[in-house]
Amino acid sequence: MKGLIQEGPPFEESVGTYPSLGVMAELVDGFINSMGTKETVIPPPPNSLKTLDLGTRHSPEGACLPFKLLLGNLMECIEKGANTVGMITERGPCRLGFYSLGMRLVFSDLDLNVGWFDFNNVNLRKGYIGRLRKVYKKTYGKKPSYFKIGRSFVIAFCRLAAVEALEKERNRLIAYEQEPGMVNDCFKRGKKRIGQAGEPIGILRALNKAKRELRALPLDKDRRTVKVVITGEIYCVLDPFANAHIETRLARLGAVPHRVIWQSSHLRYAMNLDLFQKDGKRAAIRAARGYLPEQLGGDCNSNIGHAIIAHREGYDGMVHIKPFGCMLEFVAQNLLHHFEGETGFPILSLTLDDLTADERINNRLEAFVDNLFRRKYHNTGGVAG
Numbered sequence: 001m002k003g004l005i006q007e008g009p010p011f012e013e014s015v016g017t018y019p020s021l022g023v024m025a026e027l028v029d030g031f032i033n034s035m036g037t038k039e040t041v042i043p044p045p046p047n048s049l050k051t052l053d054l055g056t057r058h059s060p061e062g063a064c065l066p067f068k069l070l071l072g073n074l075m076e077c078i079e080k081g082a083n084t085v086g087m088i089t090e091r092g093p094c095r096l097g098f099y100s101l102g103m104r105l106v107f108s109d110l111d112l113n114v115g116w117f118d119f120n121n122v123n124l125r126k127g128y129i130g131r132l133r134k135v136y137k138k139t140y141g142k143k144p145s146y147f148k149i150g151r152s153f154v155i156a157f158c159r160l161a162a163v164e165a166l167e168k169e170r171n172r173l174i175a176y177e178q179e180p181g182m183v184n185d186c187f188k189r190g191k192k193r194i195g196q197a198g199e200p201i202g203i204l205r206a207l208n209k210a211k212r213e214l215r216a217l218p219l220d221k222d223r224r225t226v227k228v229v230i231t232g233e234i235y236c237v238l239d240p241f242a243n244a245h246i247e248t249r250l251a252r253l254g255a256v257p258h259r260v261i262w263q264s265s266h267l268r269y270a271m272n273l274d275l276f277q278k279d280g281k282r283a284a285i286r287a288a289r290g291y292l293p294e295q296l297g298g299d300c301n302s303n304i305g306h307a308i309i310a311h312r313e314g315y316d317g318m319v320h321i322k323p324f325g326c327m328l329e330f331v332a333q334n335l336l337h338h339f340e341g342e343t344g345f346p347i348l349s350l351t352l353d354d355l356t357a358d359e360r361i362n363n364r365l366e367a368f369v370d371n372l373f374r375r376k377y378h379n380t381g382g383v384a385g
């Protein structure tokens with residue numbers, strides 16, 4: 001590495017982009033649409049094998065899977081014409097705090113002159129609105145009103161919340177679908193309609209219609225199922241490519257997936273809006289205090305708390321998704337193993353990296369779900385993991 005970071009393009013020539021992260025596009029797209037700034041931003045494509053290949057080729061050795069996918073995804077956006085990146089960052093032991101520096105060095109080495117905005121996700125309120133108004137004024141000649149910004153944020157959040165609500169409904173039903181793919185196809189149609197609705201009331205109508213359509217699908221309601229909580233490192237939990245579509249895989253095996261990490265719950269946590277939420281990240285961190293009194297960062301503490309809550313609420317088991325090389329999730333895995341030994345609550349820690357084969361994921365999930373069925377319906381003991 002040359003170790004030099006290029007300055008980025010002049011402000012007037014900047015074309016923004018951001019990396020793909022689950023349904024983040026719903027939030028950003030909803031916001032920029034409502035602000036009327038769509039033409040200045042290139043949305044990221046969904047992650048694919050090309051993303052992984054690009055990211056792996058240019059990442060430092062030992063980088064975690066989220067780094068590789070985020071880097072590859074941004075490179076795809078730059079190929080499409082973007083030259084300024086908006087990137088989330090964090091303080092603490094999670095490598096997310098170093099992503100910006102690492103990626104900017106990679107881009108400089110490749111002679112890609114990329115501008116950069118960091119958003120510190122532990123304090124989303126700090127100075128961002130002022131910065132946004134200044135940027136907007138430089139581009140459009142006048143500052144946007146606070147009302148316009150607030151309204152755009154409400155619309156964006158409604159869209160995000162609606163898509164997530166639809167995802168929850170899909171997860172509730174997918175294990176009972178009669179024909180594979182039926183529920184996901186219906187979900188995609190509903191998600192598209194939510195994206196096309198511009199106002200909160202339209203978003204709500206689109207959501208309700210999509211939910212009705214999902215519920216009207218022919219379902220095998222007599223199918224025997226088990227209930228499985230999905231948690232882990234946020235990027236891998238939220239991104240269906242990164243987690244190899246684990247929810248659909250579990251559902252096909254007869255496990256109803258219950259994901260506890262959502263983009264909206266993370267945003268609420270970052271903005272201190274989940275103080276009284278019973279199943280949010282803050283509540284999970286509180287629940288984990290007996291095992292981990294210090295806050296380590298990332299999703300380490302909350303993953304332990306989610307296991308405790310899931311056990312208390314009667315779930316049959318939990319899948320903990322962790323990227324290879326992630327120190328925080330490694331700590332969580334060890335404590336989860338301890339919790340599993342103490343309580344008998346089955347937990348599968350699934351490690352993912354760019355070399356993880358589909359067959360390996362299938363084999364581990366099959367064995368885990370099979371064990372859950374035996375415990376639930378044949379009353380046998382034993383702990384999976």
Ligand code: SF4
Pocket residue numbers: 064065066067093094095096233234235298299323326327328329
């Ligand atoms: S939590 Fe782990 S995998 Fe995720 S960004 Fe941080 S270090 Fe990487």
